[in-house]
């Protein structure tokens with residue numbers, strides 16, 4: 001037999017396979033209609049496990065047993081995706097009661113941030129809500145979350161990620177702890193300087209205060225000045241305040257120039273950061289499940305079974321619906337060592353058919369699932385990376 005004859009036979013088989021595939025999908029569509037009527041779940045794990053076992057029995061070698069297992073795992077996943085599409089089309093999307101709003105009521109908003117005046121969160125709040133916004137501060141990120149739950153604030157502004165130090169993991173955990181939602185985001189350029197008392201010189205400094213992120217973002221500078229003792233504080237601006245209050249010429253803070261001028265400190269050194277384009281992304285959080293009409297980014301959180309391909313299967317719902325993933329983060333689940341909760345950001349709007357379809361799939365197949373928000377992002381267009 002020559003190659004072209006072999007390929008012709010393969011082509012014939014493939015044609016049959018496609019026809020069989022289409023027949024199978026048509027039946028799955030009927031199954032979906034039955035499920036919609038009866039309120040049954042799309043995923044039936046027991047049936048899928050039994051099917052995979054039965055199919056493996058039909059194959060005649062280990063290699064083929066493995067192959068058909070792979071093949072039918074995918075066929076059934078596609079079958080489920082078809083069913084979710086149908087459910088989403090028929091409006092059967094429970095668990096997504098997000099209210100669409102034309103815009104956020106920014107001008108009358110009461111906004112909370114963590115830290116003290118001059119903190120980068122303060123800068124972020126003014127940038128997002130405008131210079132005249134009513135802002136107040138609390139001691140911890142947890143307090144900020146509580147303030148919006150209690151209604152003393154309409155919005156909280158919290159840092160979620162820095163371009164050189166990475167994710168702010170505590171804030172991820174707080175998004176799970178509280179029933180609050182991301183309704184916006186804003187990017188702030190972080191320009192740390194070394195601040196001391198007006199009479200201090202850099203040679204006087206022995207102790208440096210800053211938030212752990214501030215210390216991390218200036219780690220190269222601190223490595224070059226190993227003689228300095230580093231102290232973590234809960235906020236960069238608070239460290240500037242502390243230097244002002246302690247009146248010790250040997251103390252300095254790593255904070256913004258704005259914090260320095262607020263607390264009467266002198267800039268002892270600039271350009272102390274590891275990377276020049278150092279930017280922090282802040283999220284704006286509210287207690288209402290709402291999204292603005294032009295939202296273009298979603299954040300989700302889910303837990304899966306601790307088994308082979310579990311994450312891959314969850315993410316396949318995004319791939320299959322052509323959704324562009326922007327970020328994947330994981331956090332440990334307390335009480336279940338070495339198991340993780342996943343956080344995914346991707347592009348889209350809750351009104352998009354592809355988004356509804358993907359959410360329906362993840363909602364059914366994850367052990368725990370929450371939409372953390374659908375909001376508008378300008379992707380940090382205001383940031384000049386070269387300055």
Ligand SMILES: C=C(O[C@@H]1C=C(C(=O)O)C=C[C@H]1O)C(=O)O
Pocket residue numbers: 028031042043044045047048051075076077079080
């Ligand atoms: C088609 C069904 O829905 C899903 C898909 C399956 C399949 O493609 O064989 C099997 C079980 C379900 O998870 C069904 O319930 O039979």
